[in-house]
Amino acid sequence: MPDQLAAEVTALVGDQADHWDRLGLLPHELLRKMSARGLLCAQVATEHGGLGLSSARSGEFTAHVGGLDSSLRSVMTSQGMAAWAIQRLGDAEQRAGLLRGLVQGRLAAVGFSEAAAGSDVAAMDTTVRTEGDEVVVNGTKVWITAAHYADELVVFGRYGEGGAAVVIPRDAPGVAVERVPDPLGCRAAGHSTVSLDEVRTPAHRLLGGAGMPLPMLVTLVLAYGRMSVAWGCVGILRGCLTAAGAHARSRRQFGRPIGEHQLVGRHLAELLVSEQIATRACEHASALWDANAPDAVTATVLAKHVGATQAARGAASALQVLASAGADNSGLVARAYRDAKLMEIIEGSNELCQVMLAEHVLSDS
Numbered sequence: 443m444p445d446q447l448a449a450e451v452t453a454l455v456g457d458q459a460d461h462w463d464r465l466g467l468l469p470h471e472l473l474r475k476m477s478a479r480g481l482l483c484a485q486v487a488t489e490h491g492g493l494g495l496s497s498a499r500s501g502e503f504t505a506h507v508g509g510l511d512s513s514l515r516s517v518m519t520s521q522g523m524a525a526w527a528i529q530r531l532g533d534a535e536q537r538a539g540l541l542r543g544l545v546q547g548r549l550a551a552v553g554f555s556e557a558a559a560g561s562d563v564a565a566m567d568t569t570v571r572t573e574g575d576e577v578v579v580n581g582t583k584v585w586i587t588a589a590h591y592a593d594e595l596v597v598f599g600r601y602g603e604g605g606a607a608v609v610i611p612r613d614a615p616g617v618a619v620e621r622v623p624d625p626l627g628c629r630a631a632g633h634s635t636v637s638l639d640e641v642r643t644p645a646h647r648l649l650g651g652a653g654m655p656l657p658m659l660v661t662l663v664l665a666y667g668r669m670s671v672a673w674g675c676v677g678i679l680r681g682c683l684t685a686a687g688a689h690a691r692s693r694r695q696f697g698r699p700i701g702e703h704q705l706v707g708r709h710l711a712e713l714l715v716s717e718q719i720a721t722r723a724c725e726h727a728s729a730l731w732d733a734n735a736p737d738a739v740t741a742t743v744l745a746k747h748v749g750a751t752q753a754a755r756g757a758a759s760a761l762q763v764l765a766s767a768g769a770d771n772s773g774l775v776a777r778a779y780r781d782a783k784l785m786e787i788i789e790g791s792n793e794l795c796q797v798m799l800a801e802h803v804l805s806d807s
Contacts, residue, residue, distance in 0.1 A: 447481060447484070447493075447503050447506075448503060448506040450479070450481070451476070451481065451506065451507055451510065451514075452506075452510065454472060454475070454476070455510045455511055455514065459510060459511040459513075459514075459774070459777070460772050460773065460777070462511065462513060462514075462630040463511075463513065463629050463630055463772075463777055464629075464772070465630065466623075466624070466625075466629045466630055467590075467630050467632075468513060468514060468517065468591070468630045468631075468632070470591060472514075473517060473549055473591055474547045474549070477521065477544065477545065477546070477547050477548060477549055478545070478546055478547040479545075480492045480493045480545040481493075481518075482517065482518050482521035482522070482544070482549070483518070483521045483522045483524070483525035483526075483544055483545065484499075484500045484503055484504075484522075485497065485500045485522065485525070485526070486525050486529070486541055486544065486545050487529075487541075490537060490538065490541040490542050490545065491541075491542045491545045491546065492525075492541070492545045493545075496728070496732045497669060497727075497728040497731040497732050498725065498728040498729060498731075498732055500673075501669065501670075501672075501673040501676075501724055501725075501728045502673070504518060504519075504670055504673040504674055504677065505673045505674065505676040505677035505680065505721075505724075506677060507674070507677065508673065508674035508675065508676065508677025508678055508681075509677035509678065509680045509681035509684075510677070510681070511630075511777075512627070512628050512631075512674060512677075512678060512777065512778070512781035512785075513628045513629060513630035513631040513781075514630075515670075515674040515677065516587050516588065516628045516631035516674075517549075517587070517588045517591065517631055517632065518670065519587065519667055519670040519671060519674065519789075520550065520551050520552060520587045520588035520592075520631075521544060521549065521550055521588065522666055522667070522670055523552045523596075523663050523664075523666050523667045523670075524544065524550035524551065524552050524594065524596045525541055525544050525550070526663055526666040527552065527596050527607055527649065527662075527663045528540045528541055528544075528596070528609070528649065529541060530651075530662055530663070531607055531649040531650050531651040531659070531662070532649050532650060533650050535646070536609075536646070536647075536649060536650075540594070540609060543593075543594070544594075548593045548594060549588065549591045549592050549593050549594070550588070550592050550593065550594040550595070550596060551586050551587060551588040551589040551591075551592040551594075551595055551596070551632075551634075551636075552586070552587075552595075552596045552597075552598075552663065552667075553568075553583035553586050553589070553595055553596065553597040553598060553636055554583070554586075554598055554660055554663075554664070555583060555584050555585050555586070556568065556581065556582060556583060556584060557582065557584055561790065561791065561794045563656055563657045563660050564656065564657065566581075566598070566599060566600060566605075566656060567581055567582075567600075568580065568581025568582070568583065568597065568598070568599030568600065568638065569581060569599050569600050569601075570597075570599040570600065570601045570606045570608055570648070570652075571601070571602075572645055572648070573642075574645075575644065575645050576642045576643065576644060576645055577608050577642070577643050577644070577645050577647060577648045578640060578641065578642050579597055579599060579608060579610060579638045579641045579643070580638055580639065580640060580641070581597075581599055581638050582635065582636070582637050582638070583597065583635070583636040583638075584635050584636075585622065585633050585634075585635075585788075586633065586634050586635070586636050587628075587631050587632065587633055587788075588631060588632045589612075589619050589621075589632060589633070589634035589636050590619060590621045590632030590633070590634045591632045592612050592619075592632075593611065593612050594609055594610070594611060594612065595609070595610045595611075595612055595617070595636060596608075596609050596610075596649075596663075597609075597610055597636075597638065598656070598659060598660055598663075600656065601652050601653060602653060603653070604652070604653040604654050604655055604656060605652075605653075605654060605655060605656025605657075605658075605659045605660070606648060606649070606651070606652035606653070606659070607648075607649045607651065607652075607659060607663075608643065608647055608648045608649065609643075609647045609649065610638070610641055610643050610647065611643065614641050614642070614643055615641070615642070616638060616639040616640050616641035616642070617636070617637070617638060617641055618636070618637040618639070619634045619635070619636050619637075620634055620635045620637075621633070621634045622634060622635070625784075626780055626783065626784060627777075627780040627781040627782070627783055627784035627785075628781050628784055629780075661739075664789060664790065665738075665739055665742050667789045668742050668743060668745070668746035668789045668790060669724075669727060669728065669731065669742050669745065669746070671746055671749065671750070671785055671788065671789045672720070672723070672724050672727065672742070672745040672746040672748070672749035672750070673724050673728075673749070674749075674785070675720055675746075675749030675750055675752065675753035675782070675785050676717065676720045676721050676724055676749060676753075678753045678756070678757060678778045678781060678782050678785070679713070679716055679717035679720055679752060679753055679756045679757075680717055681774050681775075681778060682713060682756050682757050682759075682760035682774070682775055682778050683710075683713050683714060683717050683756070683760070685760060685764070685773075685774050685775050686709070686710060686713055686759070686760040686763040686764065686775070687701070687710060689763060689764050689767060690706055690707075690710055690763055693767070700763070706763060709759040709760075709762055709763050710759075710763065712755075712756070712759050713756045713759045713760055713763075716752035716753070716755055716756035716759075717752070717756065719748060719752055720745075720748055720749045720752045720753065723741075723744060723745040723748040723749065724745045724749060726741055726745070727741035727742045727744065727745035740798075740799070740802045743790065743795050743798050743799060743802075744795075744799060746789060746790060746795060747790075747792060747795035747796065747799065749785070750782070750785040750786045750792065750795075751786065751792060753778075753782040753785055754782040754783055754785065754786050756782070757775065757778040757779040757781075757782040758779065760775045760778065760779075761775050761776070761779050
C-alpha cells in the first residue's frame, strides 16, 4: 500500500512544489483531497475510516512526501498529531466522530507553542475552564503549523492545577488566525498565530486526560510529531541525494564530471552517510513504536535529533555540490536547505533533544 500511496501523492504534487513555496500556500483542494483519502494521518485505525498504517509503513510514506515537499509533509505532521491526540486522549464517542472527520476531508492543527512558552511547557499561559456545559479557552498560540488551513484546532492549555486539550472549531467566535507572512522554511505549511478570546465550545470537545500534568499531555502528542518530522528529514536527505548525484554526473569541469573530483565526491559520500544514519534511526524508533516498547519515547527523540541534524548537514552538502545551480533559491535543494534548518528547531530543538537524551543517560546510571 505505501508504494501506491506514494505514487498517488507524487501525481498530486507534480512539479508544483516550487510554485507553492514561492506563493507560500498549498491548494486547499489538494489538502482536502488528501484528507478525504486518509493520506494526511495514515495511522488512523481502519475502524475510524483511516488507512491503519504502522509507524514503520507510515514513516516510509512520510519520507516520500518529505522528499517532494516539506510544507506538505508539515501539514501531514500537524494532522497526524491532531489525530493522535484524539486517539490517545479522546473517549469512544470523540474518537468515532472527530477522527472520522480527519479522514473525510477536514483539516486540523495543534496548538502548543506560545511567545513565552516553547520548550518550557510549564510557562504556558493559555487557560481552559469549564462553565456548565461549555469549555472556555483564552490565550495566544504562535507558529502553529497548518492553522491557516485548519477546520479544527486542538489547543493545549492550563486546566486548574493540571492541563487539558480541547478541540475548537476554527470558525468559533473569538478565534482569530493570522498567517506568518514570510517564514524561513516550510513556507507553504500555513504557520499562523492563533488568538483565543473567551472562545466557547461544547464541553464534549474537552478531551479526556483533563487535569493531568500539562508536560505529560504535551509530550504524549509531541512524540508523534517528532517521529513524523524525523521521517520527513529522511525524505529531505533522499531528495538531496538524488539531486546532488544527478548534478555531479552531468556537470563537467576540467574535462570530467564534477563527481569524479575527490572533494566533490566527498560531499556525495557524506550525504549518503547522513541519509543512511537518519534512516536507520527512524527504522529503529518506528520498530519500537509498533512494538509498544518502553524505549520508544527515547528512540523517537533520538530519531528526531539525528534526522534533523543530518538533514541540515546533508542539505548544505547538496547545495555545495550544486553550487551556483542551487543558489537561486528555487528547486528542491534550495528548499531543502531552508526547510532542514527549521527541522532543527520545531518539535523540540536540537538543544532540547540533547537535554532529554542526557537525562535518559543519567536516569540509567
